[in-house]
Amino acid sequence: MAKAPALTAGFELPLEPRLPRIGSVDQVAVEERAASLARRSIKRDAKVFALELAVRCMDLTTLEGADTPGKVAALATKGIRPDPSDPDVPSVAAICVYPNLVPTAVDRTRGTSVKVASVATAFPSGQSPTDIKVEETRAAVELGADEIDMVIDRGAFLSGRYAKVYDEIVRVKDACGDVHLKVILETGELGTYDNVRRASLLAIAGGADFIKTSTGKVSPAATLPVTLVMLEAIRDVYEETGRMVGMKAAGGIRSAKQAWQHFVLVNETLGPDWLTPELFRLGASSLLNDVLMQLRKEKTGRYQSLDYFTID
Amino acid sequence: MAELDRKPDRAPVPAGWDYAPAPEARDVVSIQERYPLFIGGEWVEPRSGEWFATVDPASEEPLAEVAFAGPDDVDVAVQAARTALADGWSNRSPAERAKYLFRIARILQERSREFAVLESLDGGKPIKESRDVDLPLAAAHFFYYAGWADKLEYAFPNRSPRPVGVAGQIIPWNFPLLMLAWKVAPALAAGNTVILKPAETTPLSALLFCDVLRQAEVPPGVVNIVTGDGRTGAELVTHPGVDKIAFTGSTEVGKAIQRQLAGTGKRLTLELGGKAANIVFDDAALDQAVEGIVNGIYFNQGHVCCAGSRLFVQESVYDDVLRKLKRRMGTLRVGDPLDKNTDVGAINSRQQLDKITELVRAGEEEGADIYQPPCRLPEKGYWFVPTVFTNVAQSYRIAQEEIFGPVLSVLTFRTPDEAIEKANNTPYGLSAGVWTEKGSRILWMAQRLRAGVIWANTYNRFDPASPFGGYKESGFGREGGRHGLEPYLDFE
Numbered sequence: 001m002a003k004a005p006a007l008t009a010g011f012e013l014p015l016e017p018r019l020p021r022i023g024s025v026d027q028v029a030v031e032e033r034a035a036s037l038a039r040r041s042i043k044r045d046a047k048v049f050a051l052e053l054a055v056r057c058m059d060l061t062t063l064e065g066a067d068t069p070g071k072v073a074a075l076a077t078k079g080i081r082p083d084p085s086d087p088d089v090p091s092v093a094a095i096c097v098y099p100n101l102v103p104t105a106v107d108r109t110r111g112t113s114v115k116v117a118s119v120a121t122a123f124p125s126g127q128s129p130t131d132i133k134v135e136e137t138r139a140a141v142e143l144g145a146d147e148i149d150m151v152i153d154r155g156a157f158l159s160g161r162y163a164k165v166y167d168e169i170v171r172v173k174d175a176c177g178d179v180h181l182k183v184i185l186e187t188g189e190l191g192t193y194d195n196v197r198r199a200s201l202l203a204i205a206g207g208a209d210f211i212k213t214s215t216g217k218v219s220p221a222a223t224l225p226v227t228l229v230m231l232e233a234i235r236d237v238y239e240e241t242g243r244m245v246g247m248k249a250a251g252g253i254r255s256a257k258q259a260w261q262h263f264v265l266v267n268e269t270l271g272p273d274w275l276t277p278e279l280f281r282l283g284a285s286s287l288l289n290d291v292l293m294q295l296r297k298e299k300t301g302r303y304q305s306l307d308y309f310t311i312d
Numbered sequence: 313m314a315e316l317d318r319k320p321d322r323a324p325v326p327a328g329w330d331y332a333p334a335p336e337a338r339d340v341v342s343i344q345e346r347y348p349l350f351i352g353g354e355w356v357e358p359r360s361g362e363w364f365a366t367v368d369p370a371s372e373e374p375l376a377e378v379a380f381a382g383p384d385d386v387d388v389a390v391q392a393a394r395t396a397l398a399d400g401w402s403n404r405s406p407a408e409r410a411k412y413l414f415r416i417a418r419i420l421q422e423r424s425r426e427f428a429v430l431e432s433l434d435g436g437k438p439i440k441e442s443r444d445v446d447l448p449l450a451a452a453h454f455f456y457y458a459g460w461a462d463k464l465e466y467a468f469p470n471r472s473p474r475p476v477g478v479a480g481q482i483i484p485w486n487f488p489l490l491m492l493a494w495k496v497a498p499a500l501a502a503g504n505t506v507i508l509k510p511a512e513t514t515p516l517s518a519l520l521f522c523d524v525l526r527q528a529e530v531p532p533g534v535v536n537i538v539t540g541d542g543r544t545g546a547e548l549v550t551h552p553g554v555d556k557i558a559f560t561g562s563t564e565v566g567k568a569i570q571r572q573l574a575g576t577g578k579r580l581t582l583e584l585g586g587k588a589a590n591i592v593f594d595d596a597a598l599d600q601a602v603e604g605i606v607n608g609i610y611f612n613q614g615h616v617c618c619a620g621s622r623l624f625v626q627e628s629v630y631d632d633v634l635r636k637l638k639r640r641m642g643t644l645r646v647g648d649p650l651d652k653n654t655d656v657g658a659i660n661s662r663q664q665l666d667k668i669t670e671l672v673r674a675g676e677e678e679g680a681d682i683y684q685p686p687c688r689l690p691e692k693g694y695w696f697v698p699t700v701f702t703n704v705a706q707s708y709r710i711a712q713e714e715i716f717g718p719v720l721s722v723l724t725f726r727t728p729d730e731a732i733e734k735a736n737n738t739p740y741g742l743s744a745g746v747w748t749e750k751g752s753r754i755l756w757m758a759q760r761l762r763a764g765v766i767w768a769n770t771y772n773r774f775d776p777a778s779p780f781g782g783y784k785e786s787g788f789g790r791e792g793g794r795h796g797l798e799p800y801l802d803f804e
């Protein structure tokens with residue numbers, strides 16, 4: 001005879017330490033709060049701090065079918081020394097590439113602080129058998145990736161098969177070993193903020209070190225309200241369990257201003273402890289040059305044309 | 313509260329990233345040294361010969377000298393308003409009246425930065441609120457009532473609406489320009505002429521509005537502005553040439569006005585105090601409810617008659633809500649009202665600061681637990697740290713009396729019936745908030761709460777199309793919407 005479950009569905013799971021309640025998110029109010037934080041006026045020293053932080057927290061990304069070792073090598077070089085004319089500009093946090101290009105990136109970044117992140121698990125759709133996703137993760141780790149960016153199975157999530165989503169995250173995390181796991185929710189496909197929160201908690205329960213908004217292949221990607229909802233989930237987990245989960249906003253962040261708007265959300269939702277590449281990342285392919293341009297403007301008082309910033 | 317202690321009280325104290333000061337330029341507005349009275353379209357020296365200073369509550373520096381209107385001055389202003397009425401303001405074609413109101417609305421939009429800075433300087437409210445709330449809403453009120461001016465016959469079909477005549481309007485210091493708009497726009501749309509008395513601590517935006525009236529070429533005497541204190545207001549109330557009084561302010565003064573007007577046949581509307589219940593159910597979206605709680609009580613330093621000053625939390629989520637609320641209070645930025653990043657500005661006056669301080673002391677003495685986040689206040693000026701009281705009994709003064717400051721009293725409830733019973737257990741009835749994901753419960757609550765305005769899953773949200781006003785000691789009459797025209801009209 002089957003054993004009777006302890007509680008009916010809908011009650012909190014009797015786990016220790018517990019995760020926070022799923023609860024719900026009010027769309028109007030969360031968008032209003034994000035918009036009001038986006039209006040924070042960031043000037044002078046505070047801006048320079050944010051611009052340098054944007055570089056330090058950046059996962060410089062190229063995820064194209066046309067990626068070649070040459071392209072990745074150029075990108076990695078840029079990531080290590082973003083502004084050759086100004087040695088004070090820090091390196092980016094990581095280079096983010098497809099598994100096949102991990103060896104090139106590892107080669108180029110050896111001996112530097114720049115990490116190599118690899119997407120895996122049938123990125124970007126996640127529509128492949130679990131075994132293959134686990135195998136791909138293992139391969140990327142063996143090729144030398146420091147961090148894995150996996151996608152959740154949105155097909156399973158949206159059809160209510162949360163256990164499948166959860167199990168897959170657990171297995172991928174296992175395949176990662178010590179390598180950091182970022183779990184991409186692809187919020188642009190989830191439809192509601194309630195789903196964003198639910199997926200965030202599911203990913204954290206499955207062992208995510210970071211939760212990440214988007215693949216960059218779907219629009220909308222990292223909007224401010226989505227980031228806010230995810231940060232609130234991270235904060236609730238921290239307050240319930242003391243565990244510090246990281247956040248990566250990726251996709252659609254192209255201007256320095258968008259970058260510091262994300263920092264404001266982090267600063268006022270989680271506090272300054274999260275303003276570090278260990279716990280916050282910006283995934284971007286075209287953001288870096290705008291940040292460099294703003295940084296040079298703050299230092300020299302003048303804007304320079306884009307011809308003075310390298311295209312890699 | 314053992315449960316609460318187990319969890320970290322707040323996220324780490326912000327240390328890493330200080331936002332640099334971002335002050336709005338104050339030179340966008342030029343303040344005169346002296347402001348006479350605005351009567352019959354002209355600046356008129358006060359017959360009283362008296363002047364008083366208005367100060368910047370954030371620095372205690374005087375900003376300007378303002379004329380004190382005595383009995384003779386009020387009399388002249390009433391005559392000017394009567395003359396303008398007789399000269400045909402009310403007989404002017406309604407579309408013509410609308411034209412002036414549309415002009416005023418547009419000019420307010422064009423000069424909104426100037427007005428926003430002045431409002432923050434004179435009243436102490438954060439620039440982001442005067443910029444994003446007061447000014448857009450003030451302009452919206454003029455736009456809205458401009459639209460009604462030539463449609464009164466449709467607003468009240470078969471009732472032959474006519475203007476009441478001369479309206480005496482007395483407004484408070486918490487939303488100076490917005491309250492002016494709430495009063496002046498419907499009065500003019502309905503064909504009345506007005507004498508407006510701004511509050512003595514915040515007269516400057518009303519005086520700058522005189523400039524707008526001239527720019528819009530509003531005929532002389534249609535709007536007259538007399539500055540002064542309660543004595544000026546009393547003169548206006550008792551003047552036989554005034555047909556209608558509209559007052560927004562304290563319940564105490566409102567009662568006195570009603571006594572004085574008894575038997576005179578003068579029309580009266582009162583928008584008075586409040587002690588609103590903000591009710592959070594356990595199924596609410598908690599993070600957003602906390603935003604609503606903060607907005608409900610710390611918006612405009614709590615100087616809001618409809619402020620959500622009594623928070624009722626369902627006991628099953630009490631710990632979570634309080635933890636989130638305290639953490640959120642720690643991120644409120646208190647300080648220079650002109651800084652674009654300021655969330656909570658200066659207390660409007662020394663007198664108001666004393667009143668808040670006195671009531672908070674009473675709360676502590678009565679036995680409530682006080683919480684104030686760590687907060688560095690400027691040395692000069694009038695300030696009060698955002699405060700929350702827990703362990704509050706329904707009988708405490710802080711749960712009964714209007715504090716009109718950034719002070720929240722938290723109470724708990726178990727069932728919807730209990731929430732209704734406790735929420736209605738007050739002499740006031742201006743507004744209430746309900747936080748739940750359940751639509752049917754919102755409607756159930758709204759039917760039972762005895763308050764003029766009920767917000768669901770939001771708070772302190774205003775729209776010119778929505779009527780606003782109170783039950784019980786919160787007053788009578790409605791402002792905003794079609795309802796807001798009625799007090800300014802007589803019917804066959």
